[in-house]
Amino acid sequence: MLDNLTQRLSGVIKNLRGQARLSESNIQDALREVRLALLEADVALPVVKEFTAQVKQAALGQEVLSSLTPGQALIGIVHRELTKLMGEHNDALNLTTVPPAVILMAGLQGAGKTTTSGKLAKLLREQMKKKVLLVSCDVYRPAAIEQLRTLAQQLEIDFFASDISQKPRDIALAALDYARKHHHDVLIVDTAGRLAINAAMMEEIQQLHADLNPIETLFVVDAMTGQDAVNTAKAFGEALPLSGIILTKLDGDARGGAALSVRHITGKPIKFVGVSEKLNGLEAFHPERMASRVLGMGDVLSLIEDAHREIDHAEAEKLAKKIKSGHGFDLNDFKMQIVQMRKMGGMSALMDKLPAQLGQAAAGAKMDDRAVNRTEGIINSMTMQERSHPELIKASRKRRIATGAGVQVMHVNQLLNQFEQTQKMMKMFSKGGIGKMMRGMKGMLPGKR
Known part of the structure; x- marks a missing residue:
């Protein structure tokens, strides 16, 4: 995500290398490039003007006089101003009310509102231990009710049934009554979307808001629509007392204008x-x-949180004890690492949170989710004996494994090479060779082709 903007801003910093200090002249040149980068990223013009003015004011101040390099100084200033622009801190959901806390989901059709309702329910249950009830008031798109029902079943979250013959208001009030009687902590109400903002849509959702008195009214908007996303959010904000915004499809938005504006x-x-x-x-x-x-710079904090939340700590501890005791790291262990990585969102999610240089190195190694899935498929085609004793896998076994996995023999060879590299690193780790292990990290992750 945000790849284009990241590359352009990296170029601005590089251009400042070799200069003694920040001056009005080189700040002006750098800000011209920053301005262009932000406009290309579809950031709103008023936002660009204010942001560059704030950066210039801070850069010309006394705070940067003792900095080591102009590039480092500018990075620090831009980071601070970007953080301020986007809100400085995380605004968590406010659920401090007599249960059930009602969350009303609003937004245009196609923004991902229904899917986001399911994702939010999953997050609330797993991270905040809440008992959640989902309900759809979208009687204009029959598939919407069925989509949310299917999501609820998949996630094993309670769903309040509704159908297109009912009125949205009646559905919402019945769901609220049900949530109270069945001691749900949170009720998430998915509302109807439209292809564009219109009076009937606004009147309906305003009525729902008045009836439900939600503690959170969240506007769901597609980040990939760029400037339109911001304008739509503004229009909804004028009609409804929104408490927050959810930006969807940020992973598909290389520009990032909506997130910044x-x-x-x-x-x-x-x-x-x-x-x-x-x-x-x-x-x-x-x-x-x-x-x-x-x-x-990456987002290592989120990566650590993902690992803490998703990784099976019992399995990780078992593997650590196995390696420490001198027992070999085998293909069963290798497969377990793949499963753990998938729980964290897969290779693409992992790379997105790494600092740019590490992410580029990974991209250079052509690691992707398809290759990781292929690796798991190859291991699944092996016998338990082959997984425990990879040295047994010779030519005839390789051909059988390749056929079973639907791949070529060269893919089996690539997997075995990656496994050997990882196995060597695990040996170094068991002997305390951290420096050696770090130097050997290049071929560690599965999926390198």
Whole structure:
């Protein structure tokens, strides 16, 4: 995500290398490039003007006189100003009310509102231990009710049944009554979307808001629509007392204009961002971390949180004890690492949170989710004996495994080479050779072709 903007801003920093200090002249040149980069990223013009003015004011101040290099000074200033622009801190959901806390989801058709309702329910249950009820009031698109029902079943979350013969208001009030009687902590209400903003849509959702008195009214908007996303959010904000915004499809938006503009233009905080199509692909929005991603610094904090939340700690501890005891790292262990990585959102999600240089190195190694899935398929085609004793896998076994996995023999050879590299690193780790292990990291992750 935000690749284009990251590359352009990296270029601005590089151009300052070799200069003794920040001056009015080189600041002006750098800001011209920053301005162009932001406009190309579809950031709203008023936002660009104010942002560059703030950066210039800070850069010309006394705070940068003792800095080591102009590039480092400018990175620090741009990071601070980007963080301020996007809201400075995470605005968490406010659920402090007599249960059930009602969350009303609003937005245009196609923004991903129904899917986001399911993702939010999953996040609330798993991270906040809430008992959640989902309901759809979209009686204009029959598939919407069925889509949310299917999501609820898949996620094993309670669903309040509705159908297109009912009125949205009646559905919502019945769901609220049901949630109270069955002791749900949160009721998430998915509303109808339209292809464009119109009076009937606004009147209907305003009525729902009045009836339900939700503690959170979240506007779901597609980040890929860029400037239109910001304008739509502003229009909804004028009609409804929005408490926050969810930006979906941020992983598909190489520009990033909506993420940088929407808080400033609407005055409403971005509470969550959709970072993948997977049902765990909804994350709390942290302005400081997003600013780090934009500047190519990565988001290691979110990566650590993902690992803490998704990794099977019992399996990880078992593997650590196995390696420490001197027992070999085998293909069963290798497969387990793949499964753990998938839980964290897959290779693409992992790379997106790494600092730019590491991410580029990974991209250079051509690691992707398809290659990772192929690796798992190859291991699944092996016998348990072959997984435990990879040295047994010679030519005839390789041909059988390749046929079973639907790949070529060369792919089996590539997997075995990657496994050997990882196995060597695990041996170094068991002997305390951290330096050696770091130097050997290049071929560690599965999927390198």
